[in-house]
Amino acid sequence: MIHSLFLINSSGDIFLEKHWKSVVSRSVCDYFFEAQERATEAENVPPVIPTPHHYLLSVYRHKIFFVAVIQTEVPPLFVIEFLHRVVDTFQDYFGVCSEPVIKDNVVVVYEVLEEMLDNGFPLATESNILKELIKPPTILRTVVNTITGSTNVGDQLPTGQLSVVPWRRTGVKYTNNEAYFDVVEEIDAIIDKSGSTVTAEIQGVIDACVKLTGMPDLTLSFMNPRLLDDVSFHPCVRFKRWESERILSFIPPDGNFRLLSYHVSAQNLVAIPVYVKHSINFRDSSSLGRFEITVGPKQTMGKTIEGVIVTSQMPKGVLNMSLTPSQGTHTFDPVTKMLSWDVGKINPQKLPSLKGTTSLQAGASKPDENPTINLQFKIQQLAISGLKVNRLDMYGEKYKPFKGIKYMTKAGKFQVRT
């Protein structure tokens, strides 16, 4: 099982170590540093590194490497999933997950890690339970603790840990009972030069924020459940009911959680809400190359596209770009060669465009590769797959909850080749 955990920052310092079994010397990380050196960028460090006596499995998030050390045959996905869970927990506890924050809260971090694993076996990874065991730090609590001498470690056995619904604590009380569901869809797509879709798929999630008193039993049904043929559920969802009736039936955890995630595959036709018209060419150093990008709406079902950001990694040979946007702001970083254009909203009457010239370094030959354009955008009140919630019902409790459902479509990995 998981032996030890090392947290390493981008400059290669180990700033936290935690051992669940015997202590593993931090020199084991030397193998990691070697691999890190070989990989040009932090993202490219391979996640599984063998060493003579151990295996190092790592994830890279928030500019921190979380490196787990294992000694025996352990499913690597189990370890990696767990590491991601650790990061999520930190984020949940401290708002952000960064080196200074972790150092600021090192005692809580240590306590949390101790609760998450026992001898390398996962113990409590549900945020609900953890928070009952170890209360997250807040300014108020720190002040109260200093004055009254109370602690942020709970002294009650988290009851949920033993019940049949381990994800929910008992005795929850709210004055306003509310349940909100966000249907968020991300489009991953590759669009080729000519504008036709190479591949497009939708990754959707339904995130919930449920603040309901007692033990509510919810059912959620869809207008078109047929769309959901590839779904992953939160453990609270009763799978049998879904299989037979295509209805989500569950006792929700308290607070924020992800009810389900789904995937609409490349085989279904996926509507692409934007298009990019581009004309990018480079000339040898003597003259200037031309650069022009226009962004426009396509199948948006009448909704506005907002929060549009266009980024593109220019070839190394590009020295500078002089561009004028018709709206929004743009930057070009001559060091990283990253072009970024914050477009904002797209007005279908007046399409935003970015025009200008590019100049290459003196003596540099025409670049071999074409830059790929990365697109980010948001569309409110639309689930691009067409998924719609039909109704939400509550059983088991008497009060009438307030219910809300929001839809949003975002760009995931949306790439346009030029």
Place this chain on the structure above:
Amino acid sequence: MTDSKYFTTTKKGEIFELKAELNSDKKEKKKEAVKKVIASMTVGKDVSALFPDVVNCMQTDNLELKKLVYLYLMNYAKSQPDMAIMAVNTFVKDCEDPNPLIRALAVRTMGCIRVDKITEYLCEPLRKCLKDEDPYVRKTAAVCVAKLHDINAQLVEDQGFLDTLKDLISDSNPMVVANAVAALSEIAESHPSSNLLDLNPQSINKLLTALNECTEWGQIFILDCLANYMPKDDREAQSICERVTPRLSHANSAVVLSAVKVLMKFMEMLSKDLDYYGTLLKKLAPPLVTLLSAEPELQYVALRNINLIVQKRPEILKHEMKVFFVKYNDPIYVKLEKLDIMIRLASQANIAQVLAELKEYATEVDVDFVRKAVRAIGRCAIKVEQSAERCVSTLLDLIQTKVNYVVQEAIVVIKDIFRKYPNKYESVIATLCENLDSLDEPEARAAMIWIVGEYAERIDNADELLESFLEGFHDESTQVQLQLLTAIVKLFLKKPTETQELVQQVLSLATQDSDNPDLRDRGYIYWRLLSTDPVAAKEVVLAEKPLISEETDLIEPTLLDELICYIGTLASVYHKPPSAFVEGGRGVVHKSLPPRTASSESTESPETAPAGAPSGDQPDVIPAQGDLLGDLLNLDLGPPVSGPPLAASSIQMGAVDLLGGGLDSLMGDEPEGIGDTNFGVPPAAAAAPARLGAPISSGLSDLFDLTSGVGTLSGSYVAPKAVWLPAMKAKGLEISGTFTRQVGSISMDLQLTNKALQVMTDFAIQFNRNSFGLAPAAPLQVHAPLSPNQTVEISLPLNTVGSVMKMEPLNNLQVAVKNNIDVFYFSTLYPLHVLFVEDGKMDRQMFLATWKDIPNENEAQFQIRDCPLNTEAASGKLQSSNIFTIAKRNVEGQDMLYQSLKLTNGIWVLAELRIQPGNPSFMDLELSLKCRAPEVSQHVYQAYETILKN
């Protein structure tokens, strides 16, 4: 106010200050101080000096303070074992606390303190906690058993905790079940032969019930455990599959992959005509695709596994090509894996799409990726014949880009395409020739030269082209030199008139001015061929070449089947069986896919169902002594070792005579090898001299064989040869072997096989220092080079006068073998009975005295299971391996044999073997061993077991 303040104190009197604070009366101050101590500990500062002061803070009602002190204790108890005892009482008291959280916390922490003295005190509280009324305590205690086992395995077995743990599998709480399974799996990993997780339909049913209700991590443990079960027929397999399928929709990718493993394995038992089989196939695709939308690290592991799944059952993902298309900002490790899978999925139906993508990738920034993409185009051409033309034109387009590394890579692949489809695409040669000057990598140059030589008759200026390469002949790498030599000879044979000068030049360069023996040999062969019989030369050099195989990179089927059983594990990431990389001398349980039971009839007729079962019921447990490399046998790509080695080598003695005359006639038959690199010495010619080393030793052992045939007791049991060094780990050299002892001399019988395309020479062997000073008594004699696909048998005499170093395990032998290619290392375990000397019979009186003299702690007891031997047979078997029976007694129907043996280094081992003759239901033998060096007992026991069971 944040915790960062704990890090800031670095001044000198820090420890002293903390000490004062820890002993303060104020609770608050104490707690702050402990926090500071923990913070220092986290960043690796040594605060062990504060041990007594921190332990003093332990008696508190404050839960946080208690936890902090526990944290500290776990870290430092090891270095301060005497101090740690002070904490025991508090622990024992806490284990009785009314609050289950405290009880669990105490038992949990105690298990983490890796101090022998403490573990003794742990047993009682642990026993109580395992039966606690609160499931939370029980589940924590289950894990604690695994911890304790890690510290002191014997203690756990003696105290009967393993049985209690097994009982917990039937616990009412799913979380307890999951933890019990996890703990048992971990313990089982260090005891591969023990039958801890004895799965039967009832326990499987319990696990399946718990599966639905336990946490995601528990589900992983249970699924991995289920995967080891062997259903008795296809009906049971199907019902398990049905209950596991819902896990495919779990949000945790590890659960999904473990479920995939169970399904992939049990699917093997289902009939393909079954409707359910098709449904299952359909259900497998979406979760696998979903794994690819997760974080890149998860994607990587998923892709490595999908790579296996695609090879085993391509039908699952055949329509999902698009999800493997590469995004430009994927990490490189994801990109390369996706590319590999794309090629595996490429078919006539989707080849157009794939090629368009590959072409796109070939213009990316990352050089490694671009190269691999270009290679992929070549692999597509070879895999999908209909697409070859399109691939070639794509490659030509890429060559037009003139990007240096793209061009070089393209030329290397085009060479392969020529090999696959000869005389089809020669029209492109002109384009290739234009790029001759830009090639600077050996592989690309060699490929280009091969093309020029192969198609010399169609290239007008072939001689000029080759001549231009010849100028810098000595600066070229060997690969290019060899290729150039062959190409010019080909040219000469095709156009003899204009190129005589050129060929003479290259032959003299190769034979006279080169230090490289391969090059010289090849040069001489060509020279003699050309001067004696040009017609024969033509037949040899211009012989028709075999087509290259379609998919050279497929994983070999038996290995693939084994790897399918390891989906989701490290083995699946490395595409190697765990035995190839798992550390230590532990045997590894060998997994194999279940056999497909006959379809519907098998369930109807009871006779056929058990037919498939026995092979499943007994997993291939290789006895620990069979060594960790033993199960690499499965990897053996070549034909099985045929016949006893002795017989084989005596036949080959006769072959020596053939040496003289056979050479010329044999050479003509030898086609030009794959890849043109194995030109060195034709295998047939080399084969005979290679045996030269064998006759002496094999002649000797033949004599011994005779004597043993008469019935005297010489020659101990010889294990069959096992593969010690697989070819894939040693650049094509495969070594298998075994150890023998005959009339007082130990030898290591080796079998070297060359599975590379290159001749191997200059063999030498060396041993690392080992426990019994084993060392080669003579150098490794392989008299002639070992040609491709040739095998040579050698018996290497050993002595025990080498330098001694204690190894772990004791009978571990690390060996280095050198040849002209490289030095390879492997380690093997030798059976201890080769070290049992002939004068190991102890005097009766002496035996009694020694038996009493050796303290009882040194006595080790073992059971040899399922060994239906009578006393005489056992005694005879053992005697032939130099284990001597000194006395025999019959006590209450049991035969007691008193035996002695002596090791080469003079250590005596005394044994008492208890046999129950005439009781067929009880076939276990009991063995007690006494020895002054108790560490050998385990290995002596293994020797006993091996001898008696064979």
